[in-house]
Amino acid sequence: MNAARESIVTADGLTKRFAEVAAVDGLSFSVNHGEIFGLVGPDGAGKTTTMRMLAGVLRPDGGGIVIDGVDVVADPESGKPHLSYMPQRFGLYEELTVDENIRFYADLFEVAQDVREERASRLLAASGMSQFRGRRAGQLSGGMKQKLGLTCALVHTPQILLLDEPTTGVDPVSRREFWGILYGLREEGVTILITTAYLDEAERCNRLALLHNGHLLYCDTPAALKQRMSGAVVAITSSAGRAAHAAIADLAGVSNVILVGSGVHAVVDDAASRIPALRDALQRGNVVFDDIAVTAPSIEDVFVALLEDERRPR
């Protein structure tokens, strides 16, 4: 990865209002050259609105965006040749074949004939789509449509790739291939901004920005964000997750309880003193559990805890 740490995308005090509601409210962050930068947050946090403003299809009400040294709020068209934006649902022409879609987007960006062919073949091969080049886009599966969308978005070799929840509704195998392509792009020096609803994907990013109600809560590497969390995470392995949740949610020193696949995770202020109390509460509630132990926080724990801190009146 490129060691250079200069920022290539900067948002400064970005604001967008829809009617009276501020979807994005004074948002500032900067993305470094050659990193995968994740925008995460609950629904309505302003992720898609931010992406659209960066892509130049939505004009901000306030604040500035500088992409590769160019003020794109003043001149949205100047950023477009360097950018690629893939909305949640990439607009494919369903009647056109895979190849015809790629050719159309290559034409729009005026990509030279030999370059586009080389690039399209490589991207399609990387996503396992080479044998579907003659198939109509409308007949592709959801995952394949997203991969074709990515191929179309990348055919003009953008410096910056904006991806808005690209893997929502995509099967796990396609998701892994998709991330494989993204890592490959990062190797080539492409800067990637991604929003995702999957927090395991957030962990794959170099840096994350946690959005809430249109403004930035935290922006750091996944590891640093985990350290930011006060207290510890106690994992309770149980098949009766809901009962466990109910039994311990209101205990003193427990700030947060979330359901996970194996049971529940509880965020506590001090693990050593709180584990016996948790154990007692579970037994009082007749909750069967296999194990109770301190665990490393997942990014999901961190976000739930950080968001909870934000929501709680102080």
Next chain:
Amino acid sequence: MFARIIPMVIKEFLQLRRDKAARFLLVVPPILQMLLFGYAATFEVYHVSTAVLDLDHSQESRDLIARFTSNGRFNVMKLARSQRGIDKAIDSSEATVAIVVHAGFAELLRKGQGAPLQVIVDGTNSNTALIALGYINTIAAGFAQDYVTDLMQRVGQETRPLQVTLEQWPWFNPDLNGRWFFVPGVIGTLTLVLIVNLTAFAIVREREVGTLEQIMVSPIRPAEFILGKTVPFFLVGLGEVALVVAVGLLWFRIPFVGNPFVLLFGTALFLLSSLAVGLLISTVCSTQQQAFSTNFFILSPFFILSGFAFPIASMPQVLQWFTFVNPLRYYLVVIRATLLKGVGIDVLWPDFVAMAILALLLLTLSILRFRKTLE
């Protein structure tokens, strides 16, 4: 400068080629509508349902009534036996026209006096009533004429009564065939509806599917996008006009006495201005539902205020002003004039100029209105 127009056009034709339903809709309904409307759109009156009451029972009254029965304009549905039967026939719409020959009709005629013929007309449809009355007048006049001639011959008087005869020779449509007037109108109207719908939906669909957002993030210029949408539908429109004009010429035997190139030129301007209307609608609407309602809202007045059926000169002044922004108004003049009258640009140039200005104005407006943003 406009390098991205060609890929837009290729894409548009590929979509059209793949879309079976769209191809069907471009060919079959226009032909069917052309055939249907060609027959349906007429002001001529045939087969008027007629009730007859003969209270005279004379040679003369039977002769007069026979003139109605043997005439294709009238269809004698009922031979009433009393005035009440006549009233009932009109009330129940069984008959639109009733003819009553009162007792003493023949006697008055034989005395050489004027004999009244009572005619009752259902004025609900004032147009049909008016035209039917005209036919009745003609038939009655013909009867009177023949009766007088006959009488004089029997009396042995050879001198014909003095009369003024009207020698009609209408120009451009000697038989005053209403179809010659309406079929060119149907051609223009069908084309307008088809092109406006096609264009409006084409862009709104891209907006709905999400491809428009994708196009917006590309470096395409608004003019490239709008022209990329215009060229394919212009070509499709030319094909459509050729198709429906062919139906008009071959099936309805409409004459084509003018210069085909004048018609082609006029059609091109008409298509551009119609396209521009569709484009403008599509820049305002965000869903196909909205586009549908807007098209309906726009196209109905265009149709009524085009001179298709109702003469523009008879409209109130305010509505006449509105017709100036209606491309159909000009095209109907052009297509009727080229098919039937055979006049050239020397006469039609004001209509050409008007359509060109409309097209230029509306296209520019659509390009200005088409912003590369989602708002």
